[in-house]
Amino acid sequence: MNQDEAPPAIRSVALPSHDPYAAFRFANFNLYMTGNLLAIVGRQMLAVAVEWEIYRRTHSATALGLVGLVLAIPVVCLSLPAGHLADKYSRKHIIMVAQFFSAIASAGLAIVSWKHLAIPAWPILQHGNNLLRGIAGIFERHQSSFHFDDFSVPLIYLLLFVSGTARTFAWAARSSFFPTLVPRDAFANAVTWNNSVFQIGSVAGPAISGFIVAHISFSCVYVIDAICSFLFFLLVLPIPRAPAREKRKEQNT
Numbered sequence: 001m002n003q004d005e006a007p008p009a010i011r012s013v014a015l016p017s018h019d020p021y022a023a024f025r026f027a028n029f030n031l032y033m034t035g036n037l038l039a040i041v042g043r044q045m046l047a048v049a050v051e052w053e054i055y056r057r058t059h060s061a062t063a064l065g066l067v068g069l070v071l072a073i074p075v076v077c078l079s080l081p082a083g084h085l086a087d088k089y090s091r092k093h094i095i096m097v098a099q100f101f102s103a104i105a106s107a108g109l110a111i112v113s114w115k116h117l118a119i120p121a122w123p124i125l126q127h128g129n130n131l132l133r134g135i136a137g138i139f140e141r142h143q144s145s146f147h148f149d150d151f152s153v154p155l156i157y158l159l160l161f162v163s164g165t166a167r168t169f170a171w172a173a174r175s176s177f178f179p180t181l182v183p184r185d186a187f188a189n190a191v192t193w194n195n196s197v198f199q200i201g202s203v204a205g206p207a208i209s210g211f212i213v214a215h216i217s218f219s220c221v222y223v224i225d226a227i228c229s230f231l232f233f234l235l236v237l238p239i240p241r242a243p244a245r246e247k248r249k250e251q252n253t
Contacts, residue, residue, distance in 0.1 A: 086172045
């Protein structure tokens, strides 16, 4: 046999065809990824717009940094309870409830941003502004440059906390819900596409947000985020519940 000629056993083995769109052959994955893309774009749009608006209202770098803190507190404090809840109850229902509250919070941000000059000077909002002014005074030297006289600012932080809490519970449930959308042999492909969708949304969201803020308003961005969250709610609705919990019960009995 010629040394350059491959053995018959090796030549007869056919390499398996790779399907780069294997995950998209499943309807549940398509529904989820469409909603996930909308949610990521909306979330990135909101993050850019709310930081921009807070700085315009206060001219305070500390107030800008507090946006990240308010969004991080639910992640740090509620990730473990959210994971426990996702293990105990329907992940689909948790995602839907979380997206509903996220949409409500974004709609609230739109109203607060639109009517910020008409918000009454309630004592609790005055105390909130005084607290924010005191915190900013600790970290900033030029105290004359910032101001906390807009009563919408404490409400924006409150609604951001609600939104961050909802998305913390949604993220925990989505992490467990995602593997049930495709069979095991398509899971690696699904993860690849999920990462790609995240990158696309992370790039597109801020760009769209900047354009809308520059040409329309902050409140329009918040309305779009609310619509994106509600569309995710509707897209998850027809996806059947994962049977994993029932299988675990059968194995334990």
